[in-house]
Amino acid sequence: MKFLHLAAAIGMTALLGACATPWEVAEVNEILDAPAPTVGSPYTKALFTEYKAYAKHEATVEYEWDHAVVFARKGMAAHQGKITDPEVTADWPLMPDRVKELDAARARLVGYFGNGARERVPAAAAKAQVMFDCWIEEEAEGDTNSDCRAAFLKVEPELQVKAAMPAKKIVKTFIVYFDFNKSSLTKEAMKILKEVEAAAGEIKPSSIYVAGHTDTVGKAGYNDKLSKARAAAVEKQLAKQGIKSIDAKSFGFTKLAVPTKANTKEAKNRRVEIYFEK
Numbered sequence: 001m002k003f004l005h006l007a008a009a010i011g012m013t014a015l016l017g018a019c020a021t022p023w024e025v026a027e028v029n030e031i032l033d034a035p036a037p038t039v040g041s042p043y044t045k046a047l048f049t050e051y052k053a054y055a056k057h058e059a060t061v062e063y064e065w066d067h068a069v070v071f072a073r074k075g076m077a078a079h080q081g082k083i084t085d086p087e088v089t090a091d092w093p094l095m096p097d098r099v100k101e102l103d104a105a106r107a108r109l110v111g112y113f114g115n116g117a118r119e120r121v122p123a124a125a126a127k128a129q130v131m132f133d134c135w136i137e138e139e140a141e142g143d144t145n146s147d148c149r150a151a152f153l154k155v156e157p158e159l160q161v162k163a164a165m166p167a168k169k170i171v172k173t174f175i176v177y178f179d180f181n182k183s184s185l186t187k188e189a190m191k192i193l194k195e196v197e198a199a200a201g202e203i204k205p206s207s208i209y210v211a212g213h214t215d216t217v218g219k220a221g222y223n224d225k226l227s228k229a230r231a232a233a234v235e236k237q238l239a240k241q242g243i244k245s246i247d248a249k250s251f252g253f254t255k256l257a258v259p260t261k262a263n264t265k266e267a268k269n270r271r272v273e274i275y276f277e278k
Contacts, residue, residue, distance in 0.1 A: 020065035028059045031072040031079070040081030043118040046126035047084075051075030054130055058137075067137055071130070083118075086110070087133045092140040102136060105152065112159035124158035131155065168206060172199055172276035176234055180217075180265060183229035185237060193234065196274055197241045205276035208243065210234050212250040215269035216262050223252040234272045 031052050037045050051071045058068035074084045086106055089099050109132055117125045134148030174196050176189040185193070200208070212231030214223040228250035235248045258268045 020059075020063075024065040024069045025059075028055055028065065028068050028072045031055055031075045034076065034079055037079045037081070040078065041118070041122065043122035043125055044078045044081050044083060046123045047078040047129065048075050050126045050130035051078060054134055070137075071133065074133075086129050087136045089136065092136050094136070094139050095142075095144075098139050098144060102139060105132060105135070108156070109159075112156075115161055117159040120161075121158050124155050128152055128155045128159055168277040170275045171205065171278045172203055174199075174274040176272045176274065177267060178230055178270045178272070180215075180267075180270065181226070183226060183233050185233055189234075190237070193237055193241065196238065197243060199276070200243050203276055203278070205278050207247060207277045208238075208245070209247045209249070209275040209277060210238075211255075211273045211275075212248070213255060213257070213269060213271050213273070214253050215266045216253045216256070216260055216264050218263070220252055224250065227252045230270075230272050234274065 032055070034048075034052070037048050040048075052075050055068045055072040055075055058064045058071060062068075077084050086109055089102050089106070094102065109128055112128070113125065117128075131148050131152040135146060135152050138146035138148050174192055176185070176192050178184075178189070179186065210231050212227035212229070212234075214227045214230075216223075218226075231248045231250045235246050238244075238246060253269065256266075256269050257271065258266050260266050260269070
């Protein structure tokens with residue numbers, strides 16, 4: 001350690017009183033002076049930031065230098081890209097009736113790490129570890145409902161692996177065709193929409209999706225509006241028939257049923273597709 005750094009540490013100790021040794025102050029100063037790490041994973045970099053903030057709080061707000069040093073050391077290990085474990089209840093003077101909850105929380109935390117939380121959500125994982133350590137430290141001082149406990153429980157759900165929603169699949173498709181440059185429903189279209197109504201009652205789809213399309217005649221902007229009007233016409237009619245909560249989209253001539261050159265009339269491209277998903 002450089003002499004000036006040690007001198008500064010000793011001076012700081014004198015101001016704060018006899019509760020901190022020069023060596024404790026020096027170790028806390030080391031993390032407070034440390035720049036952002038250039039090595040390590042996103043998790044260890046986030047862990048450094050969290051431990052640095054907590055060590056500073058313990059030293060300059062709580063004046064608990066012995067505890068500040070514990071977290072400063074763990075923060076400096078993270079600065080070097082090293083992973084440290086969450087605190088262990090056996091290392092702290094805790095009320096016996098509080099150990100069970102803390103041990104259970106630590107077991108969950110370690111389990112999340114084992115399931116890849118450090119890699120999946122590094123910032124949340126780092127926050128959870130430091131808040132757990134803070135929780136133990138606060139429990140050792142008799143605070144059984146600390147802000148750190150609340151912060152740990154708040155961030156914990158972010159570490160959990162969420163079950164993937166089963167993918168929906170299309171179970172029924174209908175196609176309504178339109179006259180050239182029109183968005184009004186023809187008699188044949190109305191007949192198809194009656195079939196849609198009957199099928200919806202039988203199948204009871206979880207969602208209904210309609211997509212408007214055009215052929216390639218005209219400019220893209222005009223056809224975007226035309227395809228939107230066609231989708232809206234189908235959605236409005238189905239709503240009249242009692243079928244609502246429809247997801248309506250429009251694509252102009254970007255998704256042709258029959259590939260054609262530009263400015264080509266093609267009846268099968270002038271359509272609205274209706275999908276039942278389940």
